Amino acid sequence: MTSARIVWMGLVYRVREFAVSRWFLLMAVLQPVIFATIAFYMFRAGGRPGTLLYAALGAGMMGIWSSTLFGSGGALQWNRWQGTLELLVAAPPPFLVVLLPLTLATSVTGAYSLVATLVWGRVFFGMPLHLAHPWLFLPAVAGAVLSLGLMGLLMASSFILYRHANALSNLLEYPVWVATGLLFPLTLLPGWVAPVSWLLAPRWGIDAIRRSALGGDVWFPLAMCAAAGAAYLVLAAVFLRIFERAARARATLALT
C-alpha cells in the first residue's frame, strides 16, 4: 500500500511539474500534430480505404514512445542537474519505487499524443472514428502506456550510473518506430526484425490498440504487453540494485 501510494503521489507531482513547463506543453501539443500530419499524407497518398485510422493510431503511439524515451532519460538527468537525484536515492523506499513514477509520468503524459492525433485526424482529415471493440480500446491504451512506462524504467536504470547514457538512448527513437510497426506493417520488413520486435513493448501496445479499433484479437497483444512490462520490471529491479551500489561507489549520483 505504501509503495503504491509513493508511486501514485510521485506520478501526480511529476505530471504537475510537466504541466507548468511551457516548453514541455508546447512540444506535447506540436509533436503529435506533426507526426499525425506526416502519417496522414503518407497513407492518403496510398489511396487505400480505411488506412487513416491505422496511421493515426501509429502516429499517436510514436508520440507516446518519443515522450517515454526522452522523458525517462531526461527525468534522471534533470534530477541530477537540479541536485534532487541524491535526495531520491537517499530516501528510504527502494529506488525502484521512487523512479517508477518518473518514467510512468512520461508515458502517461505521452498518451495525450494519441488523443491529439485522433482529434486532428477527425477534424482536418475527416477520419472516421469507428472502433471495432470500443470497450477494449481504453484497456489497450492503458496496457500500452503502462508497458512503455516500464520500458522507460528499464532504460532509466542505466542512467543512474552512466551520466550521458540518455544521449545513446536518443538513437533509439526512429529504429523503434520502424521495428515495432508504428509507421507501416512489420510484414514489409526483413524476417529478422520480427523476433526483435517481440521484445519491445510498443509492438504489442500498437497491436492491441489497432485491433481494438480495427478488429482482431486484442487479448493476446495485451497479454504480451503485460508480460513485456513484467520482464522490464524484474530486469530494472536487478539493474537498479547493481547500478545504485555502483553509482555510490563511483560517485556518479551528483553532478560534481
Added chain:
Amino acid sequence: MAPVVEARDLRRTYRTTTGVLRRRPLEVEAVRGLSFEIAEGELFGLLGPNGAGKTTTIKMLITLLLPTAGEARVLGHDVVREAREVRRRIGYVFGGERGLYERLSGLDNLRYFAELYGVSGRAQRRRIDEVLELVGLRGRERERVEGYSRGMRQRLHIARGILHDPQVVFLDEPTIGVDPVGARALRATIAGLVEAGKTVLLTTHYMFEADALCDRIAVIARGRIVAEGTPSELKGGIADRTVVEVEVFGADEAELDRLRELPGVTSVTVSERDQAQLLTIQSPRGLELAQELPALLDGARIGRIAAREPTLEDAYVALVTEEAP
C-alpha cells in the same frame, strides 16, 4: 551510552581519468582515515577549507557514497550494509540553491518528500505546518520555488530535512550564501533542533557560527582530522599566541613573504578591505612586531595596528595553515 554517529578510520578515494587522447588514471584521496564519535543530543562541527573532505565525509555517513575503507555507523546501523535503516532515521541538508523541485511550490516539495519518508495524511499536514512555522516560510509555501530567494530555499531545505522528525540531522554548510539576517534565523533554527533533542553534524566555513553553535568541533584538513575539542579547547591551543591585525595599503607578495619568514611568526593571512589589506599575524606572546613592520613592509603605507586575543578563527587558521604542505 553508545555514540549516535561513529566513524572508524574512514577513507574515500575518487578514481577518475585525466588527458584527452591518452587517458591516465588519477586517484584523489579525499578522506584519509577519519575517526570520530558524536554523542546523543550533541552538535558536532566539522570545519575545514574547501576540498578538505567535509562533504565527502557527510555523504558517506548519509549513505550516498561508499567508503573505500573503514567503517561508519549511525544509530548503530552500518552505513554500507544497513543503508535503508540509516536513511529512515536521518535528515540532511546540503547548502546551496540546488536540491529542490523548482517548478513545484514549496508546499508540494514538502508534500512529495513527506510521502517518500512515510509521513502522510493528517500527520503530514500537521508536520508540514510545524516545519513551515519553524523555518519561517508560512504564508509563502504556495509559491513556486523558482521565485524563492536563496535564504528561502535554504530554509525550505532545512524544512525538508527535518520533515520526518529524524533523530540525527546532517547539515552541510546550511548558511552558505545566505544574507546575515537570514543566516541568523537559520542559526536559531539549528539551535532549536538541538534543544529539541536532535543530534546534529554541522559543516561550516563560518567560525563564529561554529563557535556559537557547536558543542565540539573537529578541524579537518587534507582528509585528516588535525584537531578535535570544544571551541574553548581549540582556542586554548593557541592561548600562548598573540594576534596582531595590521591595516596596510599597497603591500606586495614579496613583502608579505618576508613577514611570513620572520622568526616566530606562525601565520599571516590577508583579507582585502576596500583600498586596504588587513593582515592577521599570529606570533608567540611577547614577540614585538610593531617595531619591525615598517622595515618589512617598506613599500606599503601602514595604517591601524591592533593586538587582540585569539578567536576560534585564529585557532582554525593556525591548524589549517600549519597542516598545509
